[in-house]
Amino acid sequence: MPRSYCITTEAIAEERKRVGDDMDKFEIARVIHLDELKLPELGPRDVHLRILVVSAEHNVDHAALADTVNIAELRGGKIYPGNSAVGEVLAVGSEVTRFSAGDVVLTHCIGEPDIYGYPLRIFAYDQPESIGWYGEEAVVSDWQIVPAPLDCGLDLWQIAALPLRAPTAYHLWRRAIGMFRVKVGRVQRARLNVLGFGGGVSELFLMLALHEGHRAIFCSGSPERRAHLESLGIESIDQKQYNRFASKDDVKSFNKELKAHTDGEGAHIVCDMLRGPVFAAGLAASARLGVNVSAGWQLSTGCDYNSANLSVRQITLDHMHYETLEGVSAATELYGSVFQPTVHREIYAFADLPRAVAEMHENIQTGIPIVRVADELPASVAKLAK
Numbered sequence: 001m002p003r004s005y006c007i008t009t010e011a012i013a014e015e016r017k018r019v020g021d022d023m024d025k026f027e028i029a030r031v032i033h034l035d036e037l038k039l040p041e042l043g044p045r046d047v048h049l050r051i052l053v054v055s056a057e058h059n060v061d062h063a064a065l066a067d068t069v070n071i072a073e074l075r076g077g078k079i080y081p082g083n084s085a086v087g088e089v090l091a092v093g094s095e096v097t098r099f100s101a102g103d104v105v106l107t108h109c110i111g112e113p114d115i116y117g118y119p120l121r122i123f124a125y126d127q128p129e130s131i132g133w134y135g136e137e138a139v140v141s142d143w144q145i146v147p148a149p150l151d152c153g154l155d156l157w158q159i160a161a162l163p164l165r166a167p168t169a170y171h172l173w174r175r176a177i178g179m180f181r182v183k184v185g186r187v188q189r190a191r192l193n194v195l196g197f198g199g200g201v202s203e204l205f206l207m208l209a210l211h212e213g214h215r216a217i218f219c220s221g222s223p224e225r226r227a228h229l230e231s232l233g234i235e236s237i238d239q240k241q242y243n244r245f246a247s248k249d250d251v252k253s254f255n256k257e258l259k260a261h262t263d264g265e266g267a268h269i270v271c272d273m274l275r276g277p278v279f280a281a282g283l284a285a286s287a288r289l290g291v292n293v294s295a296g297w298q299l300s301t302g303c304d305y306n307s308a309n310l311s312v313r314q315i316t317l318d319h320m321h322y323e324t325l326e327g328v329s330a331a332t333e334l335y336g337s338v339f340q341p342t343v344h345r346e347i348y349a350f351a352d353l354p355r356a357v358a359e360m361h362e363n364i365q366t367g368i369p370i371v372r373v374a375d376e377l378p379a380s381v382a383k384l385a386k
């Protein structure tokens with residue numbers, strides 16, 4: 001039987017007990033366990049996949065910590081996480097026409113689309129019955145995968161960094177620019193100041209902005225990520241210089257620097273996937289009529305703001321979750337030409353997946369964490385595993 005990682009309510013409860021509910025001492029790697037999985041029978045619209053490479057995502061962090069909700073409990077006591085993967089098709093059901101054995105594909109995380117195509121639920125998180133891809137094999141519906149653009153110019157690890165993060169960035173960007181353009185037309189302002197805070201989604205968001213001719217500014221605590229983005233033409237600010245906005249004075253100093261960098265105007269568009277102290281910094285540094293977009297709450301789920309202040313400055317706050325199916329395909333077209341992600345310096349072995357998630361939580365990685373699941377890769381993929 002193929003092996004797959006799982007998170008159980010017992011493991012979370014045991015770890016909480018071990019640390020006496022002190023979440024600073026909670027060790028995420030202790031609650032992500034390798035299990036054996038009986039795969040479902042291949043239905044007519046199903047595809048049997050061998051998982052090659054996956055990226056670690058923060059929803060696993062949220063599942064292990066049970067900090068947003070206790071998703072393992074809500075899913076009946078156990079979840080099999082992982083919703084961003086590169087896989088090889090082993091077999092297809094009788095009605096599948098878009099894929100055949102040997103194809104290399106990417107997964108997306110839409111569990112079930114709403115009437116407009118946006119996800120009601122996320123695969124391998126709150127979508128009932130969904131079994132994630134931190135495992136050796138999987139059976140998925142054919143609409144759950146898209147062809148992998150192996151000739152896009154990226155290496156395998158960069159491709160593996162994108163299936164979840166690139167569609168998120170793509171959706172954030174098209175919303176942000178759309179909302180700003182409702183308020184300020186191209187004839188009034190062509191080149192915008194676009195600010196993103198640390199993280200993989202944010203860096204991809206800034207690559208989209210830069211590609212469309214805007215000024216992109218990355219405020220991050222990671223020197224490696226800043227260096228990579230600078231090499232692409234994205235300006236950077238060291239977030240640690242402002243103590244990660246621990247106090248009001250730090251926010252004020254950051255605001256002063258950003259305004260000085262932008263002829264006093266500030267950021268027309270801000271991508272904030274973190275919230276918490278970052279939210280206040282993003283709002284302070286916003287230009288008049290600015291747009292602040294987010295699809296994450298890594299540092300806090302709550303946001304506090306002064307409605308009168310934002311009304312007078314005509315600031316738009318927007319929240320989203322994930323792209324549509326069409327948007328996932330559109331974002332995949334931009335691999336390599338626009339999206340050139342930063343990858344963490346170590347490619348983790350399958351056995352080290354819990355450590356990869358733990359180190360992501362500790363924020364000690366130099367880029368997006370990638371885990372190699374399969375030792376043997378198809379020839380078309382092996383040549384990209386540089």
Ligand SMILES: NC(=O)c1ccc[n+]([C@@H]2O[C@H](COP(=O)([O-])OP(=O)(O)OC[C@H]3O[C@@H](n4cnc5c(N)ncnc54)[C@H](OP(=O)(O)O)[C@@H]3O)[C@@H](O)[C@H]2O)c1
Pocket residue numbers: 057058059164165168197198199200201202219220221222225239244273274278295296297298299320321322360363367368
């Ligand atoms: N809704 C969706 O579809 C979706 C998709 C992807 C991600 N997300 C969510 O978005 C968030 C970010 O995900 P990601 O994949 O972009 O992140 P990521 O690539 O894993 O990076 C996380 C970043 O968080 C920053 N960070 C960590 N601790 C911090 C702190 N105390 N203060 C300020 N910054 C800190 C770090 O930036 P530095 O460089 O500054 O150290 C780090 O690079 C997560 O909550 C994730 O769940 C949502």
